[in-house]
Amino acid sequence: MVNMPKTTMKPEKLEFFRQMMTLKINELLDEAEKTVSEMTSSAKENYPDPNDRASLESDRNFELRIRDRERKLIIKMQEALKRMDDGVFGICDVCGGLISEKRLMARPVTTSCIDCKMKQEKMEKLKGE
Numbered sequence: 183m184v185n186m187p188k189t190t191m192k193p194e195k196l197e198f199f200r201q202m203m204t205l206k207i208n209e210l211l212d213e214a215e216k217t218v219s220e221m222t223s224s225a226k227e228n229y230p231d232p233n234d235r236a237s238l239e240s241d242r243n244f245e246l247r248i249r250d251r252e253r254k255l256i257i258k259m260q261e262a263l264k265r266m267d268d269g270v271f272g273i274c275d276v277c278g279g280l281i282s283e284k285r286l287m288a289r290p291v292t293t294s295c296i297d298c299k300m301k302q303e304k305m306e307k308l309k310g311e
Contacts, residue, residue, distance in 0.1 A: 274294050
């Protein structure tokens, strides 16, 4: 791994991002708990009508897909918090440059600056054609 520069972000701004992600993680974990609780309680209910049962299963599958995406987001946020601890939060993994605050506000889990991300997406698009 290339020797990454340390972040030059002000401690107050780092703390802002840390709190923002910590709150979001806690919010997502609370939602996951509610989902498990609801699924556990509704599992005891009897749905003799096949259409009702199918609707319930469809809703559950949708809910589980959402929770899986949120689980992946939690992992990314935990990795971003680790990057803060390591002093490399806001540093592009590709070029070593700074990731703009505007980009971090939109996607605090990002590891690429906008230029490197655009190049990556362009290459992916070319490979897909």
